[in-house]
Amino acid sequence: MTGLDVPNHPLIELVGVTKTYSSGTLEVAALREISLAIHAGELTAIIGPSGSGKSTLMHILGCLDVPTAGAFRLAGHDVQDFDEAMLARVRNIFIGFVFQQFNLLAYLTAWRNVELPLVYRGVDPDERRERARDALERVGLADRMEHRPGELSGGQQQRVAIARALVTEPTMLLADEPTGNLDSSSTHDVLGLLADLHAEGNTIILITHEADIAARARRVIELRDGEVARDTANPGPATTRADEAVPA
């Protein structure tokens, strides 16, 4: 997981990335010439008001979309040239997604949801079940294997989603407003879990519009109007459990 970040080659490297959407004759630039690098093992928060382009940036970082112009290198691969099938492969191998809406399949049990990325990777069924159980154990839900999402609380559902993101041992976790649909105690849980995962060496990118959540990250990238408005290193927190290091 670490070690991919060889010197001079950050895990993620954006060079002059621009993304424009056109609806009819109107062209809207969601991202304008963004250049940044993120290294393996970092816990980075991307913040900004709605419309600042952070969702678009997240889609590009997650290989769900490709830039209109500029280069995006992920672990040394020039992703902007990849086709749909290759992007699917890159997502499967490098990225674990955590969404605001959880996006669990209601008709599958917790472990069947968690094993999903492994199904597309071609892992055999016995190993899938084992790895799904391990991932659920890591998020503290080993006893909820056979529960369907409808039978779990919001916080538990998000933890199942995190287990699904972890099960492939991805190079980075991409969390898009992971606490946006959770109450405060579940938020606390989920952020704690992400901090633990970071402490274990995982690269995590957290997209949020809440400053106090971003404050737990070591590095905060603030977007405004499709450009990087500020890129600050946060010296204090997040090497240990996030909840012990909440600034006043």
Added chain:
Amino acid sequence: MTWRDVLHTAADAVRSHRLRSALTMLGILIGITAVVLTVGIGQGARAQVQDDIDALGTNLLVISPGSTTSTAGVRGGFGSASTLTEQDAEALASSTAAPDIEAVAPVSTTSASLVNGSDNWTTTLTGTTSTWAEVRSRRAASGRLLNQRDAADAAAVVVLGSDTASELFSGRDPVGETVSYNGTTLEVVGVLEPLSSSEETTSNDVALVPLSTYQQRLVGGTNRESVSSIYVKAASSSSLSGAYQEADAILLNNHGITNSSDADFSIATAEAALSTAGSVDDTLTVMLGGIAIIALLVGGIGVMNIMLVSVAERIREIGLRKAVGARPALIRRQFVVEAGLLGLAGGVLGVAFGVLGAFVIPTFTNLRIELSLPAAAVAIVVAMGIGMIFGVYPASRAARLAPIDALRSE
């Protein structure tokens, strides 16, 4: 992702949307039921015809009076003339002119009411010769059949069919008793052995009298020499076409007709009857088959419709599957397999309903339905194929969805 995983995923999706799956299957189910019953009815009709032909005998020719052409050029309809005569029958019986013909029986028929005391019964009074029994392969159950002496004497004797005998004599042996027709008393000399074919009613309800008696004493008419039809038995089924040609030539010659297209008679073979019946049932099969195909098409469109709804409804699921690494091809495969599964299930249920129908329908109609195992197997495969074919378009739409659009949708 292995095929097992694809199947498993599709089966989960089918199971988890029960009502929608059931509705999708319904269209296919109706179509397949229609197909199974159509094929069953077609095969039933064919089997029925085959049975009838077997009862008739495969080396039999039936010559009927045909259309006539008057001097004014007006053609009478089929069977409207009484162009066949006893002399024609005698000529056909000649073993030198017609070596392939084994036996000939001229027949004149009319509907007649026979009376025995207070009982009366309407049957087919048939005037024929002693050769009739040989030609039609019939035997006497009691008493005797007509002989040449009866013909020579124009004797007032009658041989009854088994049903006729039991209607007039209610179970008693009628041999030696008498029946009367139009004031003429006829002595019952024999009763035919019943035929157990499906044509029972017409084969076993008959009253045979010598042709001479029929013409001179019972029916008469304007042309006493004419007969209703002539039965010809070929020496064997392989000499049937020889017998056909000989009969045709002799009759044309007898009637002084040079152009065979002007023939005033027609010769029917059992094969001709079979092919006529066959063409009737082909028409039926084409018609019912058309209905079945339309039903299947509608079923297929139903599958497409519901799969499109399913894709729209599961747009987030598709987005998520793509986000975690499903290639477009795998998404397409999943939905095609899902549609195929729905088709397969509809097909299996359709065959089940078809089989049920095949048992239930004949109990309140006279339709004969013969189930065919290969047809059922083909129907199931076709149902699955239809599901998959009509699933391709919705599946391709699913595969083309951009993952972000799919995830973003509420």
